[in-house]
Amino acid sequence: MADYEVHEHDVLVVGAGGAGLRAAIEASASGVSVGLVCKSLLGKAHTVMAEGGIAAALANVDAEDGWQTHFRDTMNGGKMLNNWRMAQLHAQEAPDRVRELEQWGAVFDRTREGKILQRAFGGHTWKRLCHVGDRTGLEMIRTLQDRGVHQGIDVYMECAVTRLLKDGQRIAGAFGYFREDGRYVVFKAKAVVLATGGVGRMFPVTSNSWEYTADGHALALRAGADLIDMEFVQFHPTGMVWPPGVRGLLVTEGVRGEGGILRNSAGERFMFKYLPEATRKDYAETEDEAKRWVDAAIAGQKTDARRPPELSTRDNVARSIYLEVKAGRGTPHGGVFLDISYQDAERVKRKLPSMYHQFKELADVDITRQPMEVGPTMHYIMGGVRVDADTGESRVPGLFGAGEVTGGMHGANRLGGNSLSDLIVFGRRAGLGAANYVKALNARPQCSDDEIKAAVEEMEAPFKRTDGKNPYELQRKLHEIMSTYVGIFREEKDLKTGIARLEELTDEVRHAAITGSKTYNPGWHMCHDLTNMMLAAQAIAQSALSRKESRGAHSRLDYPDTDPHLGKVNTSIYLEGGEVKLKQTPLPEMPEELKQLFVKKEATRNA
Amino acid sequence: MPEAIMKVFRGISREAGEFKTYKVPVEEGMVVLDAIHYIQGFLDPELSVRWNCKAAKCGSCSAEVNGYPSLMCKTRMDRFPEGQEITVEPLKTFPLVKDLVTDVSWNYEVNKKIPPFTPKPDADWTFMQEDIERVQEFRKCIECFLCQDVCHVLRDHDRKDVFAGPRFFVRMAGLEMHPLDALNRAEFLKDHAGLGFCNITKCCTEVCPEEIHITDNAIIPLKERVVDEFYDPVLMFFKKIFGKS
Numbered sequence: 001m002a003d004y005e006v007h008e009h010d011v012l013v014v015g016a017g018g019a020g021l022r023a024a025i026e027a028s029a030s031g032v033s034v035g036l037v038c039k040s041l042l043g044k045a046h047t048v049m050a051e052g053g054i055a056a057a058l059a060n061v062d063a064e065d066g067w068q069t070h071f072r073d074t075m076n077g078g079k080m081l082n083n084w085r086m087a088q089l090h091a092q093e094a095p096d097r098v099r100e101l102e103q104w105g106a107v108f109d110r111t112r113e114g115k116i117l118q119r120a121f122g123g124h125t126w127k128r129l130c131h132v133g134d135r136t137g138l139e140m141i142r143t144l145q146d147r148g149v150h151q152g153i154d155v156y157m158e159c160a161v162t163r164l165l166k167d168g169q170r171i172a173g174a175f176g177y178f179r180e181d182g183r184y185v186v187f188k189a190k191a192v193v194l195a196t197g198g199v200g201r202m203f204p205v206t207s208n209s210w211e212y213t214a215d216g217h218a219l220a221l222r223a224g225a226d227l228i229d230m231e232f233v234q235f236h237p238t239g240m241v242w243p244p245g246v247r248g249l250l251v252t253e254g255v256r257g258e259g260g261i262l263r264n265s266a267g268e269r270f271m272f273k274y275l276p277e278a279t280r281k282d283y284a285e286t287e288d289e290a291k292r293w294v295d296a297a298i299a300g301q302k303t304d305a306r307r308p309p310e311l312s313t314r315d316n317v318a319r320s321i322y323l324e325v326k327a328g329r330g331t332p333h334g335g336v337f338l339d340i341s342y343q344d345a346e347r348v349k350r351k352l353p354s355m356y357h358q359f360k361e362l363a364d365v366d367i368t369r370q371p372m373e374v375g376p377t378m379h380y381i382m383g384g385v386r387v388d389a390d391t392g393e394s395r396v397p398g399l400f401g402a403g404e405v406t407g408g409m410h411g412a413n414r415l416g417g418n419s420l421s422d423l424i425v426f427g428r429r430a431g432l433g434a435a436n437y438v439k440a441l442n443a444r445p446q447c448s449d450d451e452i453k454a455a456v457e458e459m460e461a462p463f464k465r466t467d468g469k470n471p472y473e474l475q476r477k478l479h480e481i482m483s484t485y486v487g488i489f490r491e492e493k494d495l496k497t498g499i500a501r502l503e504e505l506t507d508e509v510r511h512a513a514i515t516g517s518k519t520y521n522p523g524w525h526m527c528h529d530l531t532n533m534m535l536a537a538q539a540i541a542q543s544a545l546s547r548k549e550s551r552g553a554h555s556r557l558d559y560p561d562t563d564p565h566l567g568k569v570n571t572s573i574y575l576e577g578g579e580v581k582l583k584q585t586p587l588p589e590m591p592e593e594l595k596q597l598f599v600k601k602e603a604t605r606n607a
Numbered sequence: 608m609p610e611a612i613m614k615v616f617r618g619i620s621r622e623a624g625e626f627k628t629y630k631v632p633v634e635e636g637m638v639v640l641d642a643i644h645y646i647q648g649f650l651d652p653e654l655s656v657r658w659n660c661k662a663a664k665c666g667s668c669s670a671e672v673n674g675y676p677s678l679m680c681k682t683r684m685d686r687f688p689e690g691q692e693i694t695v696e697p698l699k700t701f702p703l704v705k706d707l708v709t710d711v712s713w714n715y716e717v718n719k720k721i722p723p724f725t726p727k728p729d730a731d732w733t734f735m736q737e738d739i740e741r742v743q744e745f746r747k748c749i750e751c752f753l754c755q756d757v758c759h760v761l762r763d764h765d766r767k768d769v770f771a772g773p774r775f776f777v778r779m780a781g782l783e784m785h786p787l788d789a790l791n792r793a794e795f796l797k798d799h800a801g802l803g804f805c806n807i808t809k810c811c812t813e814v815c816p817e818e819i820h821i822t823d824n825a826i827i828p829l830k831e832r833v834v835d836e837f838y839d840p841v842l843m844f845f846k847k848i849f850g851k852s
């Protein structure tokens with residue numbers, strides 16, 4: 001068998017974005033030994049690209065805000081399919097986690113009184129997003145990174161985990177390889193925290209970085225955990241549509257939070273007509289009212305005007321844009337116009353500096369003078385590993401999760417700004433959960449040689465196949481299947497075709513081959529990433545087929561309404577004998593006192 | 608479709624490696640990283656490159672394009688006249704791993720040694736936007752290490768043993784100028800970070816993709832602090848008498 005090196009830790013954290021770093025810091029602070037593995041260099045994880053802000057009911061700008069309102073907004077945004085306990089913990093603890101970041105050195109934009117400034121965002125009742133211009137994610141990751149390096153956490157950079165190792169039912173460690181030279185590594189660990197992020201690279205138009213290949217989703221499934229809510233894939237309404245090389249790149253919701261206006265090619269401000277009945281009265285009725293709201297927000301004043309229709313929830317805005325383009329009212333490059341150029345140029349540059357540069361440098365567009373062209377881009381997966389809200393533990397003893405790789409927190413649709421707060425609230429909880437679990441264990445679980453041998457063989461195989469397929473070509477096929485059959489709008493016959501084609505492709509992926517050495521060989525890495533994406537793609541497609549209703553980000557053309565019965569169940573995906581299986585499991589029921597917070601009746605149309 | 612001629616460095620050592628030429632179709636608005644991805648996806652799946660965001664936000668895709676330290680995801684192909692060969696090679700200042708990937712781990716070692724943010728014990732966490740403009744400028748750094756690559760103290764003289772480099776002067780300036788930080792890093796800057804080796808050539812500032820005024824806003828004020836602390840005659844006098852500043 002090929003050689004491998006061995007490292008021993010109490011807790012191994014896989015992934016070093018916001019959730020992984022926060023988990024590692026917490027576990028380490030509680031006195032256990034921590035290893036932190038990341039596929040990229042430290043500080044480059046996808047969190048770095050988060051722009052708009054962190055949602056936390058600090059009530060620095062709108063004194064009326066509080067955790068109950070944040071909780072309610074989150075549940076409403078998630079179409080009540082969220083795990084209520086996660087949404088509650090999240091709303092209650094986010095303010096402390098944000099203050100903690102500040103005390104660790106993060107430098108947020110300030111209010112006139114010198115407190116953390118907060119901006120408006122889609123679906124949030126009050127101005128709630130703490131931010132640093134439009135580079136909030138960078139601020140967060142750098143703060144956590146600098147905190148982490150002084151805590152004695154061992155960081156394994158450019159290292160990919162390909163298998164979790166178990167001792168009977170329990171987690172015993174993980175197997176992986178270093179990208180730099182392909183050497184194998186076994187981490188003996190009593191607990192593993194998955195913080196691997198999302199799945200975006202299976203879609204051709206996505207805001208996600210190359211790392212997002214569903215690693216944690218696949219690792220968890222193979223280790224015996226289940227995934228919930230995989231049908232809920234968020235398309236962010238505003239990605240760049242031109243030039244082709246950056247298609248899908250994110251345009252922060254902060255543009256709309258600062259007053260950006262959406263128009264179609266006929267000049268119509270179309271979002272007014274797509275506001276769902278249930279929430280219509282929360283939004284401005286006229287352009288004039290929307291303008292008064294924006295003016296007041298810029299001046300830092302109170303107003304009775306309601307927020308602009310562009311601040312509707314992401315799922316709704318994405319669908320609206322899609323429909324406008326489909327109806328022939330799109331821009332030359334197949335998007336719609338997003339315009340902030342009517343505002344003072346200097347202010348736009350100050351509040352949205354990276355957007356200004358991004359468009360100027362990549363698209364030759366000066367956003368202080370011209371509108372941007374934008375369209376939906378795959379951005380986030382609400383579904384993921386089912387974990388306990390309080391501790392982050394999955395149904396596999398010793399396996400924990402936090403952040404995008406987990407499911408439940410965001411229900412059927414995530415609100416902007418709720419992701420960064422999710423990372424730090426549940427990163428901390430999972431780190432603590434794992435440390436407590438480790439402390440309660442009597443003996444170190446043992447890694448089995450057989451499992452390690454199988455893991456090595458799996459990685460060696462692509463070099464041995466002589467008649468194999470090019471992994472990049474296979475990824476292009478996967479892109480084509482996902483965008484054609486499992487996109488924004490879904491339908492039974494498409495999903496069935498998609499599932500059949502995914503099955504065929506899974507066979508081809510088993511034959512993916514690569515030449516050359518193991519030294520920083522991206523094609524080799526892709527061979528394994530593909531196997532992860534195939535599993536998650538099946539999970540998404542099958543979950544989408546099974547949910548015969550439209551809810552949140554899941555829009556079925558053949559079932560356009562929400563079905564109250566289906567609002568009480570989660571779709572659960574698990575493996576049995578290597579096969580992807582599905583069943584519906586009951587949604588945890590909210591306690592009475594929280595139910596009281598919801599006065600409005602449930603909508604029957606999905607919007 | 609027009610074609611670009613890409614000359615890309617391939618190999619696992621500077622001596623044994625060589626430039627390979629690839630023809631890549633050019634689309635409107637394309638950047639150098641797109642061309643590299645095209646090569647990976649269609650011509651050579653083994654080509655090694657780092658990238659994450661494709662949006663000049665993560666600082667992963669640093670390389671030398673036609674000899675100039677650049678982010679590949681920000682370098683437009685139409686900057687170069689049609690027909691001109693475009694060479695892409697790894698950063699020179701760091702040891703080569705393979706192709707366009709270099710070993711930048713030294714930077715992470717330097718970072719670990721920097722005395723961390725240490726807030727004043729009585730801080731009430733109120734401070735004004737005007738007091739943090741500078742600090743926020745420094746915190747825009749995406750750790751692309753292009754400034755480290757271009758600085759002659761590292762590039763030509765390889766003084767990684769004594770010199771932290773512009774990236775970390777930016778970081779320390781951000782800490783020193785934080786309105787609530789209580790630590791004084793002057794001694795560290797002078798004796799451990801090698802601030803004195805910098806002779807203000809401003810090459811680092813020129814290549815910074817985040818347009819941080821590294822020399823004027825970070826390095827020069829830090830140098831002034833060190834001078835005030837250690838060489839100011841009035842202060843030295845007081846130090847002699849009272850034993851500390």
Ligand code: SF4
Nearest residue numbers: 758805807808809811
């Ligand atoms: S100004 Fe100083 S740090 Fe910057 S490149 Fe010149 S010598 Fe190096």
Ligand code: SF4
Nearest residue numbers: 748749751752754815
């Ligand atoms: S200071 Fe500028 S050039 Fe240097 S690492 Fe940071 S972003 Fe890159």
Ligand code: FES
Nearest residue numbers: 660661666668680
């Ligand atoms: S890929 Fe992130 S900076 Fe170029």
